[in-house]
Amino acid sequence: MIGITSYGAYVPLWRLSRDAIAKGAKGEKAICHYDEDAITMAVAAAADCLHGVEREKVDGLIFASTNSPYKEKQAASIVAAGADLRRDIVTADFAGSLKAGTTGLRFACDAVKAGSAKQMMVTAADRRQGAPLSAYDQDLGDGAAALMVGDSNVIASLEGSYSISDEILDVWRSSDDTFLRTTHERFAQTEGYVKVISEAIAGLMKKNKLEAKDFAKIAIYTPTARRVADVAKKLGFDAKTQVQDVFFSVMGNTGVPYAMMLFVAALEEAKPGDLILLAGYGDGADAFAFRVTEEIEKVRGNAARRGMKKHLDSKMVINDYKTYWLWRGLLNPITEEGFLPHHYWKTSPVMLWRERDRILRFRGGKCKACGAVNFPPQRACGNCGTEGQFDSVRLSDKKGTIWTFSMDYLSSQVEVPIVCPLVHLEGGGRFQVYMTDCVAEEVKVGMEIEMSFRKIMVRDGINNYYWKATPIRA
Amino acid sequence: MESIKDKVAVVGMGCTNFGEKWGENADDMAVEATKEALEDAGLELKDINAAVQTTLFTGETGSQLARWLKLNYVPVSRVENFCSGGLDAFRTACYYVASGTYDIVLANGTEKLMDHAGGFGKVIPSSFDLPGVDHDLPPATTFAFFAVRYMEKHNISYDRMRRILARLEVKNHHNGTLAPKSHLKREITIDDVLNAPMVTYPFGLYDCCGMSDGSASCIVTTPEIAESLRDDYVLVKGLAIANGAGQAYFKASDNTLIGGGDKLEANFPETVNAARSAYAQAGVKDPRKEVSHFEVHDCFSSTELLTYEDLLISPFGKAPEDLEAGRFDLDGEQPCNTDGGLKSFGHPVSASGIRMLYELYKQLQGKAEKRQIKNPKLGLAHNLGGVCGYYNVAVCLIGGRD
Amino acid sequence: MESIKDKVAIVGMGCTRFGELWDRSAEDMIVEAAEEALADAGIGIQDIQAAWAGTMFDYTGATIAKPLKLQYIPVTRVENACGTGIEAIRAAAFAVAAGVYDRVLVVTYEKMKDYGFPGLPNDVERLPRRHPVFEVGYTAAGNYALAATRYFRQYGLSNEEGKLTLAKISVKSHYNGARNPRAHLRREVTLEQVVNAPMIAWPLGLFDCCGVTDGAAAAVLCRAEDARSFRDDYVTIKGLGVSVGPGQGYVRTDYDYTHWGETEHAARQAYEMAGIKDPRKELDVAEVHDCFSISELIACESLGFCPKGQAKEDIDAGTFTQEGELPVNISGGLKSFGHPIGASGCRETYEVYKQIQGKAEEPSRQLKNVQQGLIHNQGGLPGKFMCCVLIIGAP
Structure with missing residues (x-):
């Protein structure tokens, strides 16, 4: 049996009241703090997913996002280092499309099925940016999810999957654009989202001989609060009982990780035996059916995991558009400068590389002679003076x-x-x-x-x- | 003024391999070099009464050495004198001992050059006290000024000069192959040098020293204590430094190479002044006869050539003759850069001076293995730093006990 | 090991006015300070046999060789963060004591205002090239604030009591600085002003922090036996201690931030050399490194002027004021002078030297019958200091 073995999510602490964007607008959206981006959120979701998991037994990591901070250079390797995973693993960035997360999940399932990995982690995170004061500016939130795929201790077994590839320009951003672009809304949503994600879900049900009533919950991407109801109606799902709450009024559309975050929320409530639908959309769609097993209780019982519910419940709300704009780095570029305008300050890639275990993995040295933990790692122990006798220890957790x-x-x-x-x-x-x-x-x-x-x-x-x-x- | 001669002894030295040490931090290197020095001296870290650290770019303050080694609240100072930092730190440590204040003093020079793209060639500040928008000449260019003047002064053609310099670098490369800790270990031919890409007229690639990371440490003490530690300790004979104050720019007619006076008295006047002072302290009357082996600051090939003269070893204008006669080869009368010099070791700025002493010391003790020269008596180390007109030159003489 | 007590004399000193010297280059300041020191010693630049430059941000000895036109003599740059000033004097003193030079010059300076320093730099060891700032870059104020927070807690001071105690230190320094023509800030302040000033790094406010200033100071040293040929009122070095910590505050959880271990070690060395048993009684004046008000408070305890945890009582009692038992920072301190890093230690020495000679420029600042005084210079940050303690006195 293969399927999901653990899950995690991350919603930033900070929420922007939509009232700050448009006077009287309802609800909040989750926003990154000034020091967060897709990579940092993916690391946080990965840490949430790793509760109760031996990190040494993770064989691969996928990072899915439309917002990698690098155009050239992998982000997954940074996430894997932040999550302190092994070195002999496979890492990959899935990018460019809103369905990058679910597509990554499909490839992870295939890798485990094929036996090339015992456990793969799929992380997805996005920090998308709508134009100032636009509808996107109100709708889009920030967040991340992580799903572990494995072949033992499965908490939700993979019953089937189905994908569609579809070429359409409904949402895009060229490499020179700061803000998202879109076209006629009704065209994008009827010919794009509703049509294509429905096609994938219908294909999944047909291929696996499933009907709408077989599903306990459907966790599917939606561009706006209401569009998901159109899909449910079209496929015969009961919008009131079967559709997972999309947290639009408290979080917003988080993009690539959105469907996975909703799936995590569904798992938090699911009973063993429940069948759950997960579907992601973007230039096509991916749909999956997962059956929840008895193992879910063990994972859910780990109090350290925050998942969706705890993350959503813990928040600080700001109602100040200027602060939000400052945090996005859009008011001016001062977040990119050091404190002192010293012309010699340069980042040395060599040093970043040499000290990567300390900087990214946050590892210290534990003196073999006296047991004292030294951080940053020292050449000679700060406690007993013994030279060069340290075990590397993880401090990030x-x-x-x-x-x-x-x-x-x-x-x-x-x-x-x-x-x-x-x-x-x-x-x-x-x-x-x-x-x-x-x-x-x-x-x-x-x-x-x-x-x-x-x-x-x-x-x-x-x-x-x-x-x-x-x-x-x- | 009294002389420092025979008042201070060297009892332990250590030196890392020099090279592109991507995987090592400054602290890794400093600890390695210091450990070797302590073991060599038969001492422990707790025996150190005070320390002097030198570095140009790699961090600041003496505190960092204390933190790396976990020295326990003893005094650690930092001195810095551009490329002469190594020998100046050694000199400072010697004065600590000679003043009677401390018995056992550690000097360490460490430089991590390769962490920044372009290394030190790109971070040498422009002339002093300028807002950083002035011209900013790389070292190769300013040292080339001297080579060009030398050719003009002594009527040497470009082709002839290139051959002379090539002869010198073939020697240094050869010596480097015999030094286990050197960075570049490859024999080269005269043709290799002549056919190499140009860097700046008249220097080609092989006329320039390498770029490396490295660290070297030295332990000094009183001769009395040295006596109790080992038989083959080495004694300090002379310590001198001379700083230029821009005379090259402001006294245009003086009798120096750049100055252009008729009667040549110095190529690098800083070196001549430092050398005279060091010889006076050591009681050396005829350096051509008395200096048995020497390490000079060969950041560029011509610097070494001109320094033969400034150290009063070759008469002015005669260095090429001496060089080509094999005087400075390993088996010559006065071997120079027996370990391959900056050419083979590269130049982790502040570490270089102490690395030179390491070689002189091992030669004096007869522990230079395949590089061992015959009858080492008095070794000289020469460090030259700074920018044209403001060089700071250190000359140190050390010798075996009588 | 022997002592250099009374073997080395200071026979001339110079000090520029400190301040935002927009119109003066580092070279201008170097020449001014050196000329005053040479004139004070009654000699010329050509009499100097070796020199030491103390600067944190400039490179090499050539920085002073060039403006002073020193002719091929040895010039070494010494740097030890904020302790650089005394370190330069120390290096020169050892060379004189070693017998290798008869007359040496020390010039210390820092040009802070040519760059946009809004305050003292953060972790100085990472500046300028040590490291990308991918990690913590607290300001110096932020680092010292850690000590203030901890000191208040350890000795049961409420935030208000703590702030008020620190404010008294700043009020005193401003009072003294107002009486010193070479100081940067020459204005008295009130407790209310200090307590209500804008916050820099809680609990340290604007008046708890020293200024950012340009300045230079210089000294001429010789062997004590030759000193009388220069002048009758020369002073000699009585004690000299330096201690550099191994950075324990950064690794050991038992490092408590409420005492300066390096200062204790350096003071012990200096007191031992000078033969001082009770510093509070035997010292007549002390210049203490008050980059922040909390620095002076803890330094007074670590130097043994009062028991640990009891500085507040002495501050309340006025022990360290001009009329008090042991005047501290009678010059106005770093608080009034600002802190051109390399120059501060030598500038503090200048004050003690003039006090011993009875030549404090403004008579209202002159203390009576000063025989010996202490200069405390501290670099680095709490948890990894380097500290210099120099004691000079009448021979």
């Missing part, structure tokens, strides 16, 4: 406490003040780090924190990622 802190009014031009704590990690290790996703006034000595993978800045076309501390998210 450890919690910590704030030992002392300040609120710095000069270090950042986007977040003022920026909280700068000195952190003690559980199990040892001390370091200074930036703090994010917090309310500065609430930070206290002794406060608990966890680590989060973030983008520090962009310079010379290099995206510099590193870890920050956040308060423990509810």
